[in-house]
Amino acid sequence: MTPRHLVLQMLARSRKKESFSGAILDDALTQAVGMSPVDKRLATHLFLGMIRREATLDAMMKPFSHRPLIEIQSEVRDLVRMGIYQIACMTQIPPHAAVYETVEIARAVNPRSLGFVNGVLRRITELVTDRKVYAPSEDALPMDDGHYRQLSRNLFPDPRRMPAEYLAEAFGWPFWLSRRRIAQLGWDSCLRQGFWFLTHPPLYLRVNRLKTTREAYMEMLTAANIAHEPATHPQAIRMIGGHNIRALPGYAEGLFAVQDESSIRVGSALSPKPGMRVLDLCAAPGGKTTHLAELMDNQGEIIACDIEADRLKSVSSLAERLGLACIQTQAIAKDGTPPDGPFDMALVDVPCSNTGVMGRRPELRNRLKPNELPHLVQLQTRLLEQAADRVKPGGVLVYSTCSIEPEEDGLLARAFPKLRPEWVIEADELTLPGRPSDGGYWARFRRQG
Template sequence: MELFYRITLHELIADILTLIEERELSSKNALERVFKRVSGKDRERARGLAHAYVFEIEKWRKKIDFIANSLLKGTRIEDLDLYLANLLRIGIFEMKFKGVNPAIATDSVVRVVKEKYDLNRAKFVNAVLRETEKFDLEKALKKLKEKDRIEYLSVKFSHPRWYVEYVIDLLGYESAIRLLLSNNRPQRYYVRVNPLKTDIDKLAEYLEEHGVRTARTPVDDVLKILEYETPITRLDWYKEGYFVIQDLASAYVAHVLAPEKGERVLDLAAAPGSKTFHVAHLMENTGKIVAVDYSAERLQKMKAKMKVLGVKNVKLVHADGMKFKDKEPFDKIILDAPCSSSGTYRQFPEVKWRFDEKKIKKVIQVQKAMIRNAYKNLREGGEMTYSTCSIRVDENEENIKYAMNKVGFELVDYPFSWGEKGVTEIGDKVFRSFTHLHDCNSFFIAKLKK
């Protein structure tokens, strides 16, 4: 594979994995940053390979680390230099998950370690990878199962321990296992039509003509992608903004909000913009949408996307959604709150390793502050949708009770046309989807009124 001077695929993958962890970037964002430095005739092939490696290593990281920690003497993979740890993860992944010849997998990684570090560390990595070759994973997992059943499930399905405990408690053992399995299956794609440019029937026809098999969904402007010959992002209609890629549950939020033509709408955590643009489409470019986000970089990307989609009624504002206050109140508000992303593991496996209880408590404080601020920005009788891509009750139902009891919101009894009920005493009036039941992100939606 010909890439620019002296960079191997393994170095690229280790760079991306390290960026994801150090900067808390999405795998897509980290991949973009690293590949800005890459040229050569095999660039696109290398990019595809690197993406596949990174996605699978992040998905199976707990199991990969279990293998490493079973073999490391007197230390743990988490305590190693991060880049070195990631090179070791690549070697273990190739050998135990990808079926690469052990000698080739070992040699590729050891070469990079020798060049980046020194002979001692190269010998150390070589020894660990030689042991990996002989390691009996099934036997080790069986032993773990006898000792600690939750940890066994956590390693087997490669999910954080807290998540395994949480979903068993929330859904019961059998449904929890189905959810864990479902999170590890290949991602399901959905596309939403842009009604400013075409309609759902014409989009379905166009996709079929281009080798994409689709099915209708419970959300009438969204199609489920069943099979494709060419990646949908390479199709002209995608590049020209005739449709967007958007998760099924995420696309339900704007319909629940039900914006009307000419209204003033506020989106308090707008980037990357899917819900903002959906509302603009439903309003047929009338009225005004103020889209607030704390990330200037993400707002720039939204600006570019707006042009492609033909959206003209959105004003982008770089501000903090916990504090932003406009001169006039709004008719409707979208609060798709920052959350633990615990409903998106199938789509973004890297977020699995990002949150613990302490960090989730901080996120909940942000969610509550945004709920309070939304109330201040809403007119009397105005409505808000609150949504998260989290499975947790404390980020969802508990926050809705807080909005009702402490902030002054009223919960609207919205007639949800699909999905599951929530939990706690307000469960009948809120929406939940689960990856194992609905083949999309696990999601929460509630509609509130001032």
């Protein structure tokens, strides 16, 4: 199977909402036993890039289609999107090669579409130029390296008159989110986030402080000629370029865990001490849980919970690799009731809209709807209250999301003490997505008495 055929299969699965794109990709690449590493990288780039830029690819296809796109068979739309993405967004693939490869796939999977696929892609090769421009405009296609590629004709809405429409088509955001984000953060911030979300964020490692130091581990990376740099957090390292995580030095020995820097800051906000009893209410996949265990010097007890027992397997597996024995996993009861307290501290990393991590969750662009936010806030408030009920007086609770929506973040955090007057908010932090890391929010509360 070729990488492009594999991409079509993965896109079909994603369209059915079988899982997150990352899980679909991992499963497909695992099963593609005979595929070379180079072809796997191509499949990864195409699959994630096409999901991120679906709205943009459709905006480029639309002027050259004699039918509304909704009337075109989904497999044919994916074929054309694949060709457009290679021509317009992957400068390392010659346009004629992108056209040829896509037409050959069309010949194999849908011969009746040959004329349409070939015709649209030929027009796209005439549309795309090699000229770089550095400001948004109707003929400027954003590229993942931070500049724009000039088109031979106006294609997108005028960003000066219709900024939300431009973000939606040129950067591939949902229109409702584009309009909301401009009102919330302004145009310049939206452009920075737009470019950030066009590519997969960099890989961050959290050094296991119980087994090594950041300086010692960076020396190991340097000795192995692996590009990296220290991040802002004292346990974090930012990797440069793509890497096979399992092949990194010290993986089997548990010298590090993969965790974004914005996520590492959540554990530091809670800052549990050795010997404490800590509740982690939404623990899977375990990055924050294991960080708490390291901060506790592997002494004390962490009850790591999740509503799905299968998801807790990843927590146990990660804890075992890192050599952490103070973590006990526990599936939440069917009625949604967490384990009994009292606890010295609790972490509530709630299910959320994930709008701070759209680079890692590209399918959110097509799946997230504005009417979901009130339901999420209701769930988040309930989980926060459940955790609060189990923390003893004088104890600390940290609430966190990977969202940048005010309703899920600061507004909810400031409303909580009004519901529970015994709790006071001590600190909070909103991190906007963009260099150097993803976005998210945390708030630290203390129970009085």
